[in-house]
Amino acid sequence: MTTRSVFAYAAHRIRRHPAGEITLTARCLAPGCRWELDATSDLAAGDEACMAHTGLNPGHDTFERTWSEVSLVTRLDRRDKLPEAE
Structure with missing residues (x-):
């Protein structure tokens, strides 16, 4: 008797978790500025906070913004179609 390996590939989808939310952080990139x-x-x-910072500090017009979300990966049933890009 021999041992065989069986590989199964399944389609998955990734989306924003329904109970999650998107969050934003930012920081000013002006030299020496520590605003976050x-x-x-x-x-x-x-x-609005980024724009207000620029209004109070001329020349502070470049920011690094980072968005974060919680995602959920689900396995698609064979009958499901792959979703269109969202």
Whole structure:
């Protein structure tokens, strides 16, 4: 009797977790500036905070912004079609 390996490939999808939220952090890249935006799920307020920082500090117009989300990977049933790009 011999041993055989069986490989099975399954299609999966990855999406934002339904119970998760997107968060934004930012920091000013002006030389010597230490301004940072704490993580917030209010993306519009985060954008406003960056613009307010620039308004109060001319020349501080370049930011590093980072978005974060929790994702969920699910295995697709053979009957499911791969989703279109979201």
